[in-house]
Amino acid sequence: MAAVAAVAVPVRARSTVAGLGTAFAGAAGVVAGIAATTGGVFSVRLSGVLPLFGVSLTLDALGGVFVAVTSGVAVAAGIYGISYTRSHGLDARPVQAVFPLFVVAMLLVPAAGSVSSFLVCWELMALFSLLLVVAEHRRRPEVASAGRWYAVMTHLGFVAVLIGLVVFAGHATDDSFTALRAAARDLSPGVAGVVFVVTLAGFASKAGIVPLHAWLPRAHPEAPSHVSALMSAAMVNLGVYGMVRVGFDLLGGASAGGPTWWWLLVLTLGALSAVYGILQAAMSTDLKRLLGHSTTENMGLVLIALGAAGLFTSSGNRVLAGVALAAALLHVINHAAFKTLLFLAAGSVLHATGSRDLDALGGLRSGMPQTTAAFGLGALAASALPPGTAFVSEWLLLQALIHGLPSGSGDPGTALAVAMPVAVAAVALTAGLAVATFVKAFGVGFLAKPRSESAATARESPATMRAAMGLAAVACVVLAVLPGVVLPGVASASGVVLGAGEPAVAAAVTLRLTGVTGALSPLIITVALLAAFVLAAGVLRAVTARRAARREARLWDCGAGPMSARMEYTATSFAEPLQRVFDNVVQPETDVDVTHHEESRYLVAAVEYRRKVPDRIERRLYQPVLNLVAAWGRVGRRLATGSVHRYLGYGFYTVCGLLLLLAVTR
Amino acid sequence: MAGIVGAVVQPVLIVTGAPVLVGMMRQVRARLEGRAGAGVMQPWRDLRKLFGKERITPRGTSEVFRVAPLVLVATTLVVTVVAPFVTTDSAVDPAADLFAVVALLALGAVALALAGLDTGTAFGGMGASREMTILALVEPTLLVAIFALSVRVGSTNLAAIVSATVHDPGRVISPASLLAAVALIVVIIAETGRLPVDNPSTHLELTMVHEAMILEYAGPDLALVELASAMRLSVFLGLLANLFLPWGVATTAAPLALLVGVVALVVKIGVLGALLAAGEVFLAKLRLFRVPELLAGSFLLALLAVGASFFLA
Secondary structure, three states: OHHHHHHHOOHHHHHHHHHHHHHHHHHHHHHHHHHHHOOOOEEEEEOOOOOOOOEEEEEOHHHHHHHHHHHHHHHHHHHHHHHHHHHOOOOOHHHHHHHHHHHHHHHHOOOEOEHHHHHHHHHHHHHHHHHHHHHHOOOOOHHHHHHHHHHHHHHHHHHHHHHHHHHHHHOOOOOEHHHHHHHHHHOOHHHHHHHHHHHHHHHHHHHOOOOOOOOHHHHHHHOOHHHHHHHHHHHHHHHHHHHHHHHHHHOOHHHHOOOHHHHHHHHHHHHHHHHHHHHHHHHOOEHHHHHHHHHHHHHHHHHHHHHHHHHHHHOOOHHHHHHHHHHHHHHHHHHHHHHHHHHHHHHHHHHHHOOOEHHHOOOHHHHOHHHHHHHHHHHHHHOOOOOOHHHHHHHHHHHHHHHOOOOOOOOOOHHHHHHHHHHHHHHHHHHHHHHHHHHHHHHHHHOOOOOOHHHHOOOOOOHHHHHHHHHHHHHHHHHHHOHHHOHHHHHHHHHHHHOOOOOOEEEOOOEEEOOOOOEEOHHHHHHHHHHHHHHHHHHHHHHOOOOOOOEEEOOOOOOOOOOOHHHOOOHHHHHHHHHHHOHHHHOOEEEEEEEEOOOOOOOEEEEEEEEEOOOHHHHHHHHHHHHHHHHHHHHHHHHOOOOHHHHHHHHHHHHHHHHHHHHHHO | OHHHHHHHHHHHHHHHHHHHHHHHHHHHHHHHOOOOOOOOOHHHHHHHHHHOOOOEEEOOOOHHHHHHHHHHHHHHHHHHHHOOOOEOOOOOHHHOEHHHHHHHHHHHHHHHHHHHHHOOOHHHHHHHHHHHHHHHHHHHHHHHHHHHHHHHHOOOEHHHHHHHHHHOHHHHHOHHHHHHHHHHHHHHHHHOOOOOOOOOOOOOOOOOOHHHHOOOOOHHHHHHHHHHHHHHHHHHHHHHHHHHOOOOOEOOOOHHHHHHHHHHHHHHHHHHHHHHHHHHHOOOOOOHHHHHHHHHHHHHHHHHHHHHHHHOO
């Protein structure tokens, strides 16, 4: 409806209508999602919409979680888009109309109840997001390249999902998920394995998992910021949804356990993405690209949790599987909250300064205090420190991993014994690097002195943008302090998937694991921190009460006059020690050009230093393929010389060849 | 009951004792180097002097700079309340989780690093960058070593780990424990900024890490930072002591047991501090880019500890 309205109304009101419409759709989606997680299963069948199969929609608790998350992000992004699109010249009809359609497509994916409807929604989602990614292609040429990467990768992913699900559906009576679930028991291990691996590849490419992540750091920065938020906080989650739905639910991973290698594969991919993603984020200086890489990292953490959940089900430990799956879903929710906040804040910076380059920002705190606070809150949440959101879900994940090696009782198997420590190490390394990354993003980007004219004159964004950031910030705070509010939903979703009805985590003020020991209270930690802070501040005030008020003084500048912003540490220099430590992994390219004075080569006229941190996996994996395709194209070009006689000749020889072939084979 | 007493006694003990510990360590170093030393109470005298000074803020800094010392003190205070130093009973058990404690201490370091960046000086940025690099590398070792310790107990609750060791002292000399202990010692040296990772008494720009971040602090703010870093040192030494040598820690609320707990904690932290100070006399600071090698080594030890705790259990 909003899309139609967006086409109909005049330019001035268009963005408002589209934005508010999306926000209302989102609000409705949140309600529907929450209703689904509290036990209701909605089912609709519209046989007339699509030929042959019709559309069937079924929303259960698992889908409900994802619908609620997606629509929550949509509310914030919709409100944010109202002034953002207007000021960025994006109020052309197509963009405004596609935005609500994209949201609707995303909401329908977790609600789809059959293979055909799932695939249609999936493809619609990919298509609409592609249109939004290339929305600014007229202004910046790099958008087109990002769009090409995204189009190719997302459609290869779609093909993979298509093949996997069609093979699966071929073994069932019809294409509804219920029939698939029933057919899974009779599936031979080989077929099940193929279906799992092929769909995993498709879903992993959507979730931005290494090595299928190449599109993500390209497409997310180039899309308009509220679209980046939707893509990074909501769309990638649907890849996770696909894995849970197919791996645990449809293929019966939950009931039969599924072979260990499936989940070891998921775990390995997750660990790889988590570490590689955050390492790339630590090196990036483009604010939105950094956030994109961090999405890869967080999806990696979710995959670690999923892999662990799968391994626990295979070894028959349902309680721990529940904890791990709850950790995965909770992290999805948390990631959606803080990534929305971070992308919206980054968009606000882009709006005010026109730059995403951290090396050219700095000092934004004085001009845009609210955006700075929003980004700071998001950064705290993303770096898994208390009292932040990600801290709670990572704690849950680590609890699951730690109890995976039980002391004394029973043999968890060698696979677990090797996988669990490695997973903990990966999570821990990720956590450490995430702290460094977000200190860099916040400290260099928002604190210190402005490094460019535009950063110095930055002013706060319009009210609707700030309101949207406020919404996301409230969600972050609530999730951080009272994760108990979403845990029942998460528990019922994991109950649907794992079959067992028992909630994995019981929580009011304190998060207490059921079945294994472990308790954490984010609320108490927050209160204790606040109390200690107030106490320390009070003591300080009492001690210094006799003194005069604070006095401002000059910074210590080694006596060499006022310091310029050029003397500050930049994002590049901040990350330099880390880059040097991980030299072998990231393989940075540095280039020093020294121009000598023309009269003597002992005098240097100019020194130019360039540094690039290329994506190594991309270079090793994609470049050869791209080169091969290009070479193939060049060879093919020789066939097409433009001579019509030659083309007729091709046709003649082909027909003759075919006839010969038929004559021989008959 | 014991938990509440602990929650009151522990912070008081650590706040008052931490500067004395630093003074004692400096005195040990001075004596071993053939100097007379400034006396054990010198850090307290310094703090008193600093608290009495005017509050000065460098121009162009924001709230982040002003709040950071308080955050640093607050995070450390929370840890002193929840961790089992004097008694195994924690007043706020749901917060006495090893991960929570590690994350809280990291939060303090982050606040200081942001303050360093906020000044906009090259030194502040350099210190922040180095501190965060070391923190990013320390975090994995710390968590994996904790993993090794929690596997045998089946819980990451600090009190549970400590009381399990009290009840079964044989665990201390298991290969897993010893490996984890060595890994943790390296990590603690890195986290508290001692030799060979960082020299606490240096003011030379090439070698500073911690000092570079706090160069712009003066007066009461500086006093808070100094007090907090002394407290962090005691907290880390106290954790090390009670995770591996938990004897003397009070398991009941009896006054005598609590008294023994206090004395045991003071003695243990004192001995560990003296050993650390004595060790520092014989060490030179490592180059910054050799530090990751040291930390990678300790990470390997921590991983081996996990392996040992499973395969040799």
